[in-house]
Amino acid sequence: MIRVREFEETVATRYSEQEMRCPVHLSVGQEAPPSGLCEALAEKDQIFSHHRSHGHYVAKGGSLKKLISEFYGKATGCTRGVGGSMHAMDVDAGIIACTPIVGGIMPVAVGSAMAHKYDGNGIVTAVFLGDATLEEGVVHESFNFASLKKLPIIFFCENNFFSVYTHLRDRQPDRPLVDLAAAHKMDVYSVDGNDAVEVFRVSQLACESIRKGNGPVFIEAITYRWREHCGPNYDNDIGYRTEEEFQEWKKKCPVEKLTKQLLLEDKDAEEKIKKIHTKIRKEIEDAFQFALESPFPAKEELFKNLYAN
Amino acid sequence: MQTNSSKTQRKLSYAKALVEATDICMERDPKVIMFGLGVNDPKRIFGTVGNLPEKYGKDRIFDVPLSENALTGIAVGAATMGYRAILTHQRLDFALLSLDQIINNAAKWHYMFAGQWKCPIVIRMIIGRGWGQGPQHSQSLQAIFAHIPGLKVVMPATPADAKGLFIASVEDSNPVIFLEHRWLHYLEGEVPDGYYSLPLGKSQISLEGNSVTLVASSYMVYESYRAAEALKKIGISAEVINLQTVSPLDLETIIKSVKKTGHLVVADTGHASFGVPAEIISRVTENCFSALKSAPVRIACPDYPAPTTFALAKHYYPRSSDIAEAVLKILGESNGFEITNNLKNIEQSLRPDVPDLKFTGPF
Numbered sequence: 001m002i003r004v005r006e007f008e009e010t011v012a013t014r015y016s017e018q019e020m021r022c023p024v025h026l027s028v029g030q031e032a033p034p035s036g037l038c039e040a041l042a043e044k045d046q047i048f049s050h051h052r053s054h055g056h057y058v059a060k061g062g063s064l065k066k067l068i069s070e071f072y073g074k075a076t077g078c079t080r081g082v083g084g085s086m087h088a089m090d091v092d093a094g095i096i097a098c099t100p101i102v103g104g105i106m107p108v109a110v111g112s113a114m115a116h117k118y119d120g121n122g123i124v125t126a127v128f129l130g131d132a133t134l135e136e137g138v139v140h141e142s143f144n145f146a147s148l149k150k151l152p153i154i155f156f157c158e159n160n161f162f163s164v165y166t167h168l169r170d171r172q173p174d175r176p177l178v179d180l181a182a183a184h185k186m187d188v189y190s191v192d193g194n195d196a197v198e199v200f201r202v203s204q205l206a207c208e209s210i211r212k213g214n215g216p217v218f219i220e221a222i223t224y225r226w227r228e229h230c231g232p233n234y235d236n237d238i239g240y241r242t243e244e245e246f247q248e249w250k251k252k253c254p255v256e257k258l259t260k261q262l263l264l265e266d267k268d269a270e271e272k273i274k275k276i277h278t279k280i281r282k283e284i285e286d287a288f289q290f291a292l293e294s295p296f297p298a299k300e301e302l303f304k305n306l307y308a309n
Numbered sequence: 310m311q312t313n314s315s316k317t318q319r320k321l322s323y324a325k326a327l328v329e330a331t332d333i334c335m336e337r338d339p340k341v342i343m344f345g346l347g348v349n350d351p352k353r354i355f356g357t358v359g360n361l362p363e364k365y366g367k368d369r370i371f372d373v374p375l376s377e378n379a380l381t382g383i384a385v386g387a388a389t390m391g392y393r394a395i396l397t398h399q400r401l402d403f404a405l406l407s408l409d410q411i412i413n414n415a416a417k418w419h420y421m422f423a424g425q426w427k428c429p430i431v432i433r434m435i436i437g438r439g440w441g442q443g444p445q446h447s448q449s450l451q452a453i454f455a456h457i458p459g460l461k462v463v464m465p466a467t468p469a470d471a472k473g474l475f476i477a478s479v480e481d482s483n484p485v486i487f488l489e490h491r492w493l494h495y496l497e498g499e500v501p502d503g504y505y506s507l508p509l510g511k512s513q514i515s516l517e518g519n520s521v522t523l524v525a526s527s528y529m530v531y532e533s534y535r536a537a538e539a540l541k542k543i544g545i546s547a548e549v550i551n552l553q554t555v556s557p558l559d560l561e562t563i564i565k566s567v568k569k570t571g572h573l574v575v576a577d578t579g580h581a582s583f584g585v586p587a588e589i590i591s592r593v594t595e596n597c598f599s600a601l602k603s604a605p606v607r608i609a610c611p612d613y614p615a616p617t618t619f620a621l622a623k624h625y626y627p628r629s630s631d632i633a634e635a636v637l638k639i640l641g642e643s644n645g646f647e648i649t650n651n652l653k654n655i656e657q658s659l660r661p662d663v664p665d666l667k668f669t670g671p672f
């Protein structure tokens with residue numbers, strides 16, 4: 001949680017230096033969904049994601065050095081600068097692929113889950129999607145197939161109510177999002193996506209069920225994106241949502257919520273959290289330093305990897 | 310079709326020219342409707358929609374769910390019933406989800422029902438470039454659309470082109486793929502007032518010359534123009550043809566020019582292989598081989614996906630120096646070093662991933 005928050009906030013702060021020359025879709029405010037889910041996933045489990053993937057990547061334990069280097073377009077980045085912020089990956093941490101064509105990654109995740117089922121390796125696949133992703137046809141085709149084949153996959157939907165600047169109410173009829181997945185005959189859950197503990201609990205249930213061979217599970221985590229759709233700023237003033245609405249959600253800050261929950265259970269929590277903060281800040285600082293000192297890819301890199309050998 | 314260049318002109322950005330064109334179309338024909346993701350959001354498709362949503366209301370201009378393929382079919386259906394639909398995509402790459410509806414339905418609608426149905430739709434797609442747009446947000450796939458019989462493919466370069474070609478596209482009875490290069494939206498230029506349309510399937514000579522023919526579309530018109538201006542200094546007078554429409558191709562204008570100059574360079578924003586330049590060069594060699602004094606050259610992006618990092622993107626996109634170099638080579642001109650070096654210096658002084666706003670084009 002804290003790592004995701006600090007990571008995204010640092011990116012936001014340093015973005016204005018204009019040296020991270022690529023789009024960034026930050027997930028400040030949406031830390032609980034990936035943190036809760038990834039806590040429930042085993043290390044060998046795998047995730048797929050989309051354009052807003054940094055939080056997912058960090059929560060799953062992806063290398064900060066590689067991701068930040070990628071933002072700077074460096075040769076040490078996750079895709080050696082070729083993919084940029086929207087194509088995060090870190091195979092060692094089980095972060096298989098992220099792509100920014102909305103919905104495009106869904107069937108790929110399903111196919112990967114099918115392979116794991118064939119191989120009987122017990123790996124659970126989780127694929128992240130947004131509320132708007134549900135509007136793409138390929139998503140429903142993916143649900144249908146995954147359910148038909150009882151594949152070991154979690155469809156993890158972060159409902160933050162917006163597709164860029166368009167509200168859910170202007171895009172979909174008023175009905176529970178989970179109904180869409182339920183129609184394909186899979187277990188569904190809808191949780192408070194600002195409550196990391198709840199997300200964790202539900203994700204654990206999903207993992208258990210999947211590991212028993214019951215097929216896919218759909219989880220909706222209801223949350224809110226604090227900053228602009230793409231970029232480092234706040235944009236509550238441009239007219240697509242109100243400052244009041246944002247403030248309401250800010251009160252439900254997922255990081256504060258978890259902190260409070262911990263304080264109830266452990267009187268030393270505050271001290272421990274402080275230490276975690278310090279440690280993480282240092283880690284992020286080091287990663288930025290590493291990225292800044294890393295070389296850019298040489299021209300020859302442009303002409304590599306078109307075909308596999 | 311009305312083309313009227315004697316009208317009053319005023320400076321307008323490419324984006325504003327599109328607002329004006331859309332407004333005129335909607336004003337003239339109540340059956341024109343427009344939809345697409347974000348058409349009425351605060352950014353208004355990079356400023357190309359203006360206040361039209363307020364002016365025309367939610368039935369005629371509306372935001373949509375994230376469902377490109379279905380929405381394209383919906384446009385086809387509405388067009389079948391007499392509407393003229395304008396569909397917008399903030400990136401061409403997103404429209405790829407609708408290739409089924411575009412290629413299997415829209416393109417063939419008139420033909421496969423023996424001319425009984427028409428499909429007057431305009432699909433606006435924006436070609437991204439720079440600032441880390443990378444492999445899935447910057448594809449320039451005009452060749453794919455131009456390959457499909459039944460589609461018209463338009464690539465305006467100037468603000469005046471944008472306005473005139475847009476109006477013609479909306480008024481056309483066929484599906485038109487309207488490709489806007491993202492960097493051109495900022496560009497300013499003279500735009501005729503009022504109703505103004507430019508014929509589809511016609512190219513324009515934007516600079517006359519007799520040493521070499523430079524054919525280009527969209528953003529590459531500016532790179533060609535810059536090369537042509539530089540080449541003037543050593544007495545090479547390049548003729549620049551602004552394609553405007555990629556398909557159907559205005560072969561006549563190109564052949565006429567090649568017959569005059571004997572040399573041909575074609576610059577395009579797409580990949581080199583199987584692209585628009587390949588088609589043009591092939592047509593020219595088929596039709597006026599004997600007029601050619603040198604082998605034609607194409608200037609295009611490499612046959613690789615676009616990389617994200619600017620460290621690689623700067624080697625990826627062809628620029629005016631590449632065009633000038635090609636011209637010098639085919640003309641056997643050995644003292645043009647300074648020309649290409651100057652161009653390279655200008656290019657290197659710019660960050661390769663943001664538009665060169667200093668060069669706004671003299672036309």
Ligand SMILES: Cc1ncc(C[n+]2csc(CCOP(=O)(O)OP(=O)(O)O)c2C)c(N)n1
Nearest residue numbers: 052100101102130131132133162163164403
């Ligand atoms: C096929 C496609 N259409 C449009 C876009 C432009 N786009 C990028 S992100 C986005 C919104 C997606 O919303 P959602 O899936 O809810 O995720 P969120 O951004 O809210 O995290 C859109 C429309 C795209 N990337 N791909």
